[in-house]
Amino acid sequence: MSNTANARPGGEPAAVMLFPQPALQLVYDTAPIGLACLSPDCRYLQINQRLTEICGLSVEYHLGRSVRDCVPALADSVEQIVRSIMETGEPVIGVEVAGQRADRVDERFWVTYWHPLRAPSGQIVAINVAAEEITERKRSEQALRQARDAAEAALQDLREAQASLVEAEKLAALGRMVAGVAHEVNNPVGISLTVASSLQRRTERFAAEAARGGLRRSTLTEFVAAINDASNQLVTNLNRAAELVSAFKQVAADDDQSERREFDVGELTGRILLNLRPEFQERGITLNAWCEPNLRMNGYPGPYGQVLTNLAFNAIAHAFPDGRRGAVDLTVRAAGPDHIEVVFADNGSGMSAETRRRAFDPFFTTRRHEGATGLGLHIVHNIVTERLGGRIRLDSEPGSGTRVQLLLPRIVGEQSAHRSAD
Structure with a gap:
């Protein structure tokens, strides 16, 4: 295993990575979903371009910075999830996230999965995050709800x-x-x-x-x-x-x-x-x-x-x-x-x-x-x-x-x- 580490601004080590950096980068670059790795104090150790769609910032800008710096609207929720994983050691699955970038008028939606990343000793050294965009599904659900509401209103009018x-x-x-x-x-x-x-x-x-x-x-x-x-x-x-x-x-x-x-x-x-x-x-x-x-x-x-x-x-x-x-x-x-x-x-x-x-x-x-x-x-x-x-x-x-x-x-x-x- 390699002990490669990303550095935060100021030269502090971010976290120990548990597999070779090139292999990790290849997975991140080719994944069809958003991926990130967070340190226990909620700093970005790794992130792919797909996940940066949430806030519209570059991959380079994220690395080493805290979630609160990059997506302040989601910081409280993210920090709560990370604390839960650090305390219980259990993953958190199926958390929906909604956000609206400053450069866009449409709201977008993701469903996220959070898993602990452990060192050989068993210690949790980071949190792996996967985010699947479900914007179209949510829009379809919303359209379906609106159609259902309209149908129910029409039915009530008919009654x-x-x-x-x-x-x-x-x-x-x-x-x-x-x-x-x-x-x-x-x-x-x-x-x-x-x-x-x-x-x-x-x-x-x-x-x-x-x-x-x-x-x-x-x-x-x-x-x-x-x-x-x-x-x-x-x-x-x-x-x-x-x-x-x-x-x-x-x-x-x-x-x-x-x-x-x-x-x-x-x-x-x-x-x-x-x-x-x-x-x-x-x-x-x-x-x-x-x-x-x-x-x-x-x-x-x-x-x-x-x-x-x-x-x-x-x-x-x-x-x-x-x-x-x-x-x-x-x-x-x-x-x-x-x-x-x-x-x-x-x-x-x-x-x-x-x-x-x-x-x-x-x-x-x-x-x-x-x-x-x-x-x-x-x-x-x-x-x-x-x-x-x-x-x-x-x-x-x-x-x-x-x-x-x-x-x-x-x-x-x-x-x-x-x-x-x-």
């Missing part, structure tokens, strides 16, 4: 837009239901107003005749009969209006709250259909419904009502377009001890294979030119599978109508509730 459209679709369905209920309520209220006005006029005439003292028994009998008839009509029509308003209020209240509770499926279905019938009657579509009595469900009445409402309006818009008439059959019955089957079938125009395949996709619609959003059946699918923990199946053929089968658990599982909350 927010979808949520807004879903809410708009719900409000649109509620608005259509309100219009139908308002039209239906107008009939009994209008009849009641007519009867009440007629009764008021007859009462005024009866009072005038009684005031003149010429009241006959036949007049009194006729007036009592008229009051009885008017009262029956008023009670019948106002009860009808009150029933519609009550059903709508209950459905709206269920839609407005998301708490689970136990409810009678048939009773809730009846209230929902009471609000939907006006829309079907206006379009000339017959709505037939049969619900098995005493079907109890522990779940979410609002989402269940939303499913029926969306299925109804989807049938009106797509199964019976352009004023076409037809019929819709709704059947609700038990499916074993743990499930309830809901079948919503129409005899409308049906779906092609492609439409059937994409029926539950968000934003897919065949009537976008008429303002459809393509979210009605997508909402149905999400509510049934996520909120209610059930399964949904759609069967349809062109010209043969559409059949939607829902299989819902009588008790909505906690797993479904957690998925909904997420």
